[in-house]
Amino acid sequence: MGAVAGCKKSEDGNTAEAATTPRVAVVPVMRQALTKNLTVAGEFIPFQEVELHAKVAGYIRKINVDIGDRVRKGQVLATLEIPELTAQVSGAEAGIRHSQEEIALAKSQVARAEADHNALHIAAERLKQAAAARPGMIAQQEIDDAEAKDAASEAQVAVAKATVAAQQQQADVARAEHLHYSSLASYSRITAPFDGIVTWRYADTGALIQAGTSNAGSMPVVKVAEVKVLRLRIPVPESLAGYVREGDTADVQVQATGDHFTGKVVRTTGALDRATRSLQVEVDVPNPKSKLTPGMYADVTLQIAGNPSALTIPVQALDQGSNGTSVLVVDGSNEVQRRAVRVGLTTPDKVQILDGVHQGEQVIVGNLASYEPGQKVNPRASAMAGSGKEE
Helix, strand or coil: CHHHHHHHHHHHHHHHHHHHHCEEEEEEEEEEEEEEEEEEEEEEEEEEEEEECCCCEEEEEEEECCCCEEECCCCCEEEEHHHHHHHHHHHHHHHHHHHHHHHHHHHHHHHHHHHHHHHHHHHHHHHHHHHHEEEECCHHHHHHHHHHHHHHEEEEEEEEHHHHHHHHHHHHHHHHHHHHHHHHCCCCCEEECCCEEEECCCCCCEEEEECCCCCCCCCCCEEEEEEEEEEEEEEEEHHHHHCCCCEEEEEEEECCCCCCCEEEEEEEEEEEECCCCCEEEEEECCCCCCCCCCCEEEEEEEEEEEEEEEEEEEEECCEECEEEEEEECCCCCCEEEEECEEEEECCCCCCEEEEECCCEEEEEEECCHHHHCCCCEEECCCCCCEECCCC
């Protein structure tokens, strides 16, 4: 009877101890796929867009396009009337003809000078031969005069040839000037630099257009955009910029058209915009039927980071105090242990643990300030374990 009484007393003690041991919600440290997504609004912009200026000043003789017109690369969009440039081209052509005539005249003078030199040279040689054959027959003064005339005629040939060279150089200058004005004349035609659509027209027939190369305030003629492919530009916040990589998957939802498709990040600015503190990211979107238009917005979800087998715990199990980041582990004796941990990828409900705990260990979730290391607890499984995908 005494033994029965002792057993009953022990059971009562265990019951009392259990009653005073606090219950705690715990979850196991487990491995699971963990992804971090960013959902943000992006804007469609043309793949290329340019305002076309005139390279020379003039009046618009004819403008061949209007807003909404589709154009092909090289197509003439507008033609300028440049009267003074036409006169300059004609003047340059006249300069070339004049130079060619001067060259012809100079060459004829070379031929004449060579003929004169040849005749005088032969006469001087004959006098010298005659004087040698019959000494004293011909005065030395006569021989000296013949040799002087021979040398002078040779110098005249050199002068005539130099004149030809100078005229040829002048002709080169005239041809360069003609090429310059002819090139400027070709600028009277404003052409499309690529296939696209005219998104704005700034001028009409008869309007005076200033040269865009010499006047910073000159008015463009038209604006052309390439829209067969659009850029979807997405601002990524500074806190997440380091996670974005080329090739990341982008899930795109266009509310205006109902389109839903996936794409890839093809480029980033590589630096933050100082005004918005964001990284500009672009996704190229084919637009063969022009269903999408520049200026539309789209909801974009970027999968900016992920780990197919991350060691995870709920964010409610993480204690980020002044002494560092830690968790409360319940060991096999149901005692609380504080462990310092190093965290990695974080989502709204899960956090990756890089170091400090092991798979299968139990960690306390919620109300962490109520427990102290070494305290006995009564662990109970929590329902917080689940998917690591951020929505």
